[in-house]
Amino acid sequence: MQFHHHGYVSGDPRVRDAEGTGVDRPLDLPEEMDLLIVGSGPAGMLLAAQMSQFPAVTTRIIERREGRLRLGQADGIQPRSVETFQAFGFAERIVAEAYNIAYMNFWGPDPQDPARIVRTARTEDYALKISEFPHLIVNQARVLDYFAESARHGPGRIVPDYGVEFLGLQVHEEGEYPVEVRVRHLVGERAGEERTVRAKYVAGGDGARSGVRDAIGRVHVGGASQHAWGVMDVLVNTDFPDWRTKCAINARAGNILHIPREGGYLSRMYIDLGEVAEDDNHRVRATSIEDIIERANAILHPYTIEVKQVAWHSVYEVGHRVTDKFDDVAEGESRSPRVFLMGDACHTHSAKAGQGMNVSMQDAFNLGWKLGYVLAGLSPESLLATYSAERLPVAQQLIDFDREWSSLMARKPEEITDPSDLATFYLGTAEFPSGFMTQYGPSMIEADGRHQALADGFPIGKRFKSVQVVRVCDGNAIHLGHHARADGRWRLYAFADAAPAGAESALAAWARAMSRPESALRRFTPQGADVDAILDVKVIYQQGYEEVDLGAVPELFLPRTGPLALTDWEKVYAAAPNAWSHADIFAERGIDRSGVVVVVRPDQYVAAILPLTATEELEAFLGQFLRAGAAG
Amino acid sequence: MQFHHHGYVSGDPRVRDAEGTGVDRPLDLPEEMDLLIVGSGPAGMLLAAQMSQFPAVTTRIIERREGRLRLGQADGIQPRSVETFQAFGFAERIVAEAYNIAYMNFWGPDPQDPARIVRTARTEDYALKISEFPHLIVNQARVLDYFAESARHGPGRIVPDYGVEFLGLQVHEEGEYPVEVRVRHLVGERAGEERTVRAKYVAGGDGARSGVRDAIGRVHVGGASQHAWGVMDVLVNTDFPDWRTKCAINARAGNILHIPREGGYLSRMYIDLGEVAEDDNHRVRATSIEDIIERANAILHPYTIEVKQVAWHSVYEVGHRVTDKFDDVAEGESRSPRVFLMGDACHTHSAKAGQGMNVSMQDAFNLGWKLGYVLAGLSPESLLATYSAERLPVAQQLIDFDREWSSLMARKPEEITDPSDLATFYLGTAEFPSGFMTQYGPSMIEADGRHQALADGFPIGKRFKSVQVVRVCDGNAIHLGHHARADGRWRLYAFADAAPAGAESALAAWARAMSRPESALRRFTPQGADVDAILDVKVIYQQGYEEVDLGAVPELFLPRTGPLALTDWEKVYAAAPNAWSHADIFAERGIDRSGVVVVVRPDQYVAAILPLTATEELEAFLGQFLRAGAAG
């Protein structure tokens, strides 16, 4: 965590100074704004937190609810989400508070007496095998609280406008604020009042029954059939020994997905209520909590639960659906999008794979910086078309995975030939539910694979997978990727060739090239801004940290920034292990020892890999989406 | 973190429900209170946070300052303090925010040219070699903020009364509130008003010039000489390559202790101003910041610092002094103490060893639960005499260490024969500055060593050094010691003999004995309270977690507690490593495999070690300080 950088900070360093539109931010929803976010679910709240890092942009977020979410909805947090929380500054807190999944157990009918269940497999959770982040279970409300804090404490000081409902919108062809939005105030002095406000862009994170989706005429495509689950968050006493372990229970009497929750006592049970006929008209929702509990007890036989408190319950009906496009531009039309869909507004799927909240957050992480760059004048509008292009295939992939997983889970015992099927599928596909399978294809912000071989372990289009390195200034082992916060900046990691700091080398030549006044770094950085305001350049030497002489490191890597023009000491790293670090990032990620530049997007995806010598190619790549000489 | 235990918690689980005196706690300082804490430094604030866990007790804390501390004072946090922060629930947050010390470097005169300094040694910091907690540097103000939060969010809802000055006190021989305290309001409506309030006990954490100390006639003993330091927290640009590494710099021109601070930019420098003559009359304090900076530059030669901002500076004069006794009872007098001294009020020493704030907090951690138990009627008053008896020797030991360390550091270069002296002393004594050397002697709360051999790795009287174990209910690897929060409870760790759960064994017999109505556990637990309200019993089996059948574990270890009588699943552990844990606590701590009970105090010190068979001895030990049949 870096601070004191603009002068001494006495209080909580997580509370940043207000800047730009964050200074004197009006309490009331204004008439005009750059970005209007609809809905404060995981997608909307992440987007708000991200936009708070772009205080030049006026962002508002409206939410129908009168205040924070209190109960229910999703609770499964995949490692990719925890990685994202790290970037937003609250991973360590939510990990301390959440249930950490260590195992998933499988239960099935006892072959001796199929009316009883027995444990058929224990599987170690995949998260810590493929990531440095755990797999968590925690109330969606708490995730939203943390993002709300991040939005409120960022320079943009963004706070949701609760009790404001989206009614409809119209995109005009002209004008500075072309999106006209109708809203209704539900609370406060203005309760009941309908208003029209105007925005440059609208992001619809308004959930499965999205009004924004309807307003732009998008179609939610997918099977008509819905799957229904009885869901309950309960405090119970029980003799079921795996009450505190995640379990898939597949009994003659039905199926349960059992999920222990944060705090050591609460658990969530998903009791399968099966496919819902098209003409059911939500009759399934009438299923009472007593019925759900009775069903749970039948499935758990010979074990029983005695329910002491029902914190929340619901019948959750969901179909596999994906919206045909995630913005308001028709296929073939050439204008840039003005309205975007995120999260459940554009894809829904079962709760079984625990993906809903996670994928929704990644939608917003993908969209946020793009809106920030375009609205701040740093990037051309055409950047915005990459949002739908990148996220739609991810949603489609998710639906496919979920369909397979759900149908495996929904099998009747007599359909199961190999009881370890489920466990095998679960582990074999672990990268997917962890959130690490997403790979974006070539585009204006994703280079092709021509130099991929220079750094095999950083697949272009996948998220930058961190490794420990040693910070030269103080010898601390730190995760290179964790230094990159969700502050909207691009990262350029210069992995040095073998020569030490001070010697002539490809790295030294790269640093000179990047330091020229006409270099990419200078041209794409707005007038008057810090040299690392947009492109945050770091160097990783192959040597041990003791061998890197800070006095001989090019100034590019020790820039002086901020109002006091203070040296930033945290851009110079060493790869060779020391007493506190055990990895060599060059070896771990197959980085060519003749030197490589890895370009990483603000949402942590690897955008390009280049040899140190290819400074013109780097410049050309950056020029595809960055504007030279922006006003700043 | 356990919660939802009294029903579902939707918000931040760190904010506990108010209880007892925490419900409707008056904003104004009342006329009468159980405990009055004077001073909101590290000692006072830790005590407030601890007392917030005893909501039956009315605790107030007065502080002369008008609000929170903003700047300066101590910043070195030893691993024992981070361990303590873990118990108070904020370790992960402060670690994320602080500077983590990885190395300490030593600089001395260049033998070729003694006017210049050169690096003479790099030493790896000791913390992570002897503890799972790091060695941190962070503003004292932030430590106080975290304790303030903990006090405010605990059931007692304790908030300091800022702007109230202690003037004097008198201890009467009779009455329910025998301590009469004179205070003056400095702010608010009552500003200027002097009042008399009454307390059962007073804890003086009012710093080096303690008025409480004077009021009880205690004498601050020690050399008359003071040592003076110019201290500055500065933002600079410099070519000194170790600016972000902790360094001891020993130059011809003088000595510097250099300490990088949190946030990546700030550093603190202690510039030695030498011993102050008795007749100096604080003239040394007139040393200007310009002089201090000039001196620093002279010492750093050939490197220079260009100071961009001075966040704080001070001339800090301190002598080696210990108060003759830490309470108001004269040697030989038989009554129980009413007034206690903590922290700088009873011991001062140089800043060099970075101990001040740390030892002060441990004073308060030692005192807090004792006051809580006596005031709640759980323990006899005689318990309070152990405070001074235990902490005075610690202070004396600290002074001795500090004197040696300071004089080593203060040597002139020509006095130094072996330049690695300092580094050797520093590492050789690492357990001391880490805060782990403290060992309390036998007393009513510390058993003698007769059974020590049963668990060599848990020396009686030293703090319980945690090891990872596997939580049986969910297979998570967790630190056994970290489950024990600063909630005022005693821990009884029952390390099982070799038989598995369910089989007849010494453990099973122990559990039966402890479950009898006339057992220690029942007798010392107040009427109507949860069975683990005072004595928190946990079991550690030798087997792997998969082999421990929760259905066969004695009910003692799966108690039903809270208003809903919910099973607590987090008291049963397994020692054999699994996929996530690599230690076997029996092997790591030399625990006898025929089974052992380890008794640990609320402040985390090992109080007794017993064989499983010695239930009467255990009962007798607990009976020395716990009252049977307390009201609850």
Ligand SMILES: Cc1cc2nc3c(=O)[nH]c(=O)nc-3n(C[C@H](O)[C@H](O)[C@H](O)COP(=O)(O)OP(=O)(O)OC[C@H]3O[C@@H](n4cnc5c(N)ncnc54)[C@H](O)[C@@H]3O)c2cc1C
């Ligand atoms: C009742 C319910 C139960 C669920 N249960 C589970 C579960 O058990 N497991 C699981 O994995 N997932 C569950 N989900 C799905 C999961 O919560 C979502 O996948 C996830 O929340 C998607 O995030 P989002 O930000 O896209 O949308 P949401 O979290 O749905 O957020 C949409 C927000 O928009 C607001 N909104 C909607 N319309 C308007 C409007 N017109 N004007 C203003 N605001 C509006 C809503 O109030 C809401 O706060 C559940 C969802 C719901 C609604």
Ligand SMILES: Cc1cc2nc3c(=O)[nH]c(=O)nc-3n(C[C@H](O)[C@H](O)[C@H](O)COP(=O)(O)OP(=O)(O)OC[C@H]3O[C@@H](n4cnc5c(N)ncnc54)[C@H](O)[C@@H]3O)c2cc1C
């Ligand atoms: C100016 C200063 C600089 C220091 N610099 C360093 C340093 O550089 N390095 C280092 O390691 N240690 C330093 N220390 C020492 C370190 O801060 C202490 O060891 C540590 O704070 C001790 O904690 P404490 O709780 O015992 O007392 P303190 O932190 O001193 O707290 C005492 C509190 O009591 C309050 N108080 C005092 N008298 C009254 C009264 N009559 N009524 C009400 N309230 C009262 C004070 O305002 C203060 O908040 C410094 C201390 C001071 C005062």
